[in-house]
Amino acid sequence: MLISEIFYSIQGEGELTGLPSVFIRTSGCNLRCRWCDTKYASWDPIGTNRSIEDIVTEVNQHGAEHVVVTGGEPMVAKGLPELLTQLKSHDHHITIETAGTVPPGGITCDLASISPKLSNSTPLPGEITDAWIARHDATRVNLDALNRWTDHYPFQFKFVVATAEDVTELAALIGLLDKKIPPAKILLMPEGVETNTIRGRDETLIDLCKQFGYRYCNRLHIDLFGNTPGT
Numbered sequence: 001m002l003i004s005e006i007f008y009s010i011q012g013e014g015e016l017t018g019l020p021s022v023f024i025r026t027s028g029c030n031l032r033c034r035w036c037d038t039k040y041a042s043w044d045p046i047g048t049n050r051s052i053e054d055i056v057t058e059v060n061q062h063g064a065e066h067v068v069v070t071g072g073e074p075m076v077a078k079g080l081p082e083l084l085t086q087l088k089s090h091d092h093h094i095t096i097e098t099a100g101t102v103p104p105g106g107i108t109c110d111l112a113s114i115s116p117k118l119s120n121s122t123p124l125p126g127e128i129t130d131a132w133i134a135r136h137d138a139t140r141v142n143l144d145a146l147n148r149w150t151d152h153y154p155f156q157f158k159f160v161v162a163t164a165e166d167v168t169e170l171a172a173l174i175g176l177l178d179k180k181i182p183p184a185k186i187l188l189m190p191e192g193v194e195t196n197t198i199r200g201r202d203e204t205l206i207d208l209c210k211q212f213g214y215r216y217c218n219r220l221h222i223d224l225f226g227n228t229p230g231t
Contacts, residue, residue, distance in 0.1 A: 001079045002027045003050045004041040004072065007230040008062040012221030014113050014187060015156050016095065021066040022059045026077040031099060032128055032136050033121040035160065037193045037227055041072035043128070052079055056086045067092045075102035084108040103145040104152060112155040116141055118169050120162055120191070147178045157181065158217055162191040162201065167208050183213035190219065193227040 004027040011021045025038070027047035036042050059067055067087055074080055075098050087094055088108045096107075100114040117140040123133050149155055159170045167188065174181050188209060190201040198219055209216045225231035 001050055001052065001055065001077055001083065002045070002047040003055065004038075004045070004047040005230055006055065006058050008064060009221065009225075009231050011066070011068060011095075012219055012224070013189060013217055014095075014158055015215075016066065016111070017218065017220055019066050020064050021068045021095075022062050022064045023068045023070060024055060024059065024074075024083075026069070026071045026074045026080070028076055029072040030076050030101060031073065031117060031121070031140055032123055032132050033117055034123045034127065035121065035191055035193075038072065038229075040229070045072060052083045052086055055083060056090065059087065059092070060090055065091070065093050066095065068095045068097060070097040073099055073102070075104075081105070081107050098149075099140070100146045100149055101139055101142045103142075103148045106152075109153050112149045112153040113158055114146065114149055114155055115158045115160065116146065116170075116173060118159065118161075118166055118173075120166055121160070141173065143176055150177065150179060150181070156185055156187055158187045158189055160191045161188045161205060161208075164204060164208060167212070167214075171212070184215055186212075186214045187217035188214050189217040192219075193222065195223055195226075198222060 004025040006024050008022050011017055011019045027041045027045040029042035084107050093110045095111040095113055096109045097113045100116050122137050188205045190198045192198040221231050
């Protein structure tokens with residue numbers, strides 16, 4: 001498997017914020033988000049080819065219960081189903097961080113952290129080729145895949161939000177799904193990779209959470225470590 005990095009830190013986002021976790025970051029992505037903070041695993045994917053046995057051995061050395069498989073987009077990584085099966089055989093709790101564009105297909109997962117990409121993610125002209133812009137916009141939402149994730153796994157929806165208009169868009173998207181999603185399962189995460197930017201959006205997001213019953217999602221790792229690989 002092409003792996004960008006493996007590191008031991010604390011979960012900085014979502015329902016499990018603060019829990020010590022080993023992060024496995026696969027390299028490669030089927031989208032090109034404008035504000036992506038891990039372009040080394042998506043826009044320009046680099047990494048090291050590692051065996052599943054080697055990955056599991058390194059994860060186990062840390063002695064942590066929780067493992068977070070992220071990317072890039074881990075669901076496009078070759079060998080992922082086998083890796084997850086091996087991790088579960090060692091009694092790890094597995095969170096998969098995914099955009100939800102690829103159906104799960106029966107993989108092992110204890111928490112699906114689903115982050116559908118809103119229109120604010122589409123690259124601007126000149127940032128990347130026109131072909132990639134069109135591909136991103138055409139494939140960033142897959143309702144069938146999202147329905148399969150929510151039908152078969154514990155889940156949270158984590159949306160990157162910059163403005164109140166983004167919340168109107170995400171509410172429309174959630175309304176297209178087959179099941180009613182409890183507001184507390186919808187997390188609003190401020191867009192930004194610097195503390196000042198994130199804090200500048202707090203008031204708007206908190207007001208929106210109070211209005212709609214959504215959950216505010218901090219980016220704790222940015223506060224603690226900055227936008228730094230391996231944290």
